[in-house]
Amino acid sequence: MPSMKQLQYLKKIVETGSYHLAAEQLFIAQSALSRQIMLLEEELGFKIFNREQRQIQLTVAGAYFYKKSCQLLHSLQQTTQQALELSQGKHAYFRVAHSSSIGLSERFIAASQQFASSHQLSIEFTQHSSEQQIELLKNRQLDVGVLRLPVLTHDYAELELFEYQQERLYAALPKAHPLAQQQTLQVADLKHEQFVSVPHPERGGMSYVLRSLCVAAGFNPKPAALRSRKRMQLALVQQAAGVSIVAESMIDPAFEGVHYVPLTDAAAQAQVVIALHRQASPLLMAYVEMLCGAQGL
Incomplete structure (x- = not known):
């Protein structure tokens, strides 16, 4: 297995773009540094650097x-720092992310605050797309x-994965839009509308x-001239740039010019889950189970 020292040496070479500069900053002989990289390559079974080039250049496998x-290395640094803080009696630290289309409810925030207080830990909330969250969780950076x-x-x-909630979906319409006066709508009613949020x-x-x-209603959504897949889409709807379909947690009273009409289609629901690594700590697992109150999917 590669050693952490070898990984640090590799990182320094790439950062400086030079074996000579890397060796100087690491306070070792350049020959010793070159030897460690050669041993690393032998261990891995592939070349990290393309030695046919005059400048430092990673191979495809080396770049990956x-x-x-x-x-x-970043994950180890964070883990070491958290462990040090725990050894000194300082608080544990959780990193929690949610996608921009999921608003964290008062219930979620209140439960998190209660858990943080009772277990003497801190929780930091950030936003990342669902795709980014999966990668960050797998790399233990979240x-x-x-x-x-x-x-x-x-x-x-x-x-x-733990099931958190099934959200009802709504048509988000400019307040002056004719359909905004309806009590309910079906997706097919939006067939001729322009959408400020279109599929990626x-x-x-x-x-x-x-x-x-x-598609189930028989049409592809027409893109509006101004679009966003983030919460900004509500501002676009308010300015009558088009319409959208949003989950219940995205409803924001601050956008007074947006009217929300529930959709009655049977499939007009969106599933929200809470995810964590299978090797998560018992404390982290307890936090998620408390939030969900349900069995894992």
Whole structure:
């Protein structure tokens, strides 16, 4: 197995672009540094650097290995820092992310606050797409992900998923729009509308749900001139740039010019799950189980 010292040496060479500069900054002989990289390559079974080039250049396999090893070093650094803080009696630290189409409810925040207080830990919330969350969780750069299924072209094998909630979907319309006066709507009623949020060909989540609903209703969503898959789409709807389909947690009273009409289609729901690594700590698992109050999927 490669040693952490070898990975640090590799990182320094790539960062400086020079064996000479890397050796100086590492306070070792350049010959010793070269020897360690050669041993690393023998261990791995492939070349990391293309030695036919005069400048430092990674091979394809080397570039992939370098990227992953940097993630490993970063994760180890964070783990070491957290362990040090725990040894000094300082608080544990959870990193929780959610996608932009999932608003964290008062219930979620209140439960997190209660858990943090009772276990003397801190929780930091950030936003990442569901796809990014999967990768961050797998690389142990994130502790908990709140994401919307499906997430396309991603492997969940290393993660455990807990069902959090099924959200009802709504048509988001400018307040003056004729359909805004309806009590309920079906997706087919939006056939001739322009959508401020349209599906991304490689994205799942709400993008995938929106397109699936429209296709089931017999049409592809027409893109508006101004578009966003983030919460900004509500601002676009408010400005009458078009319409959208949003999950219940995205409803924001701050956008007074947007009217929300529930959709009655049987499939007009979106599933939200909470994900964490299968090797997560018992404390982290307890936090997620408390949030969900349900068995893992």
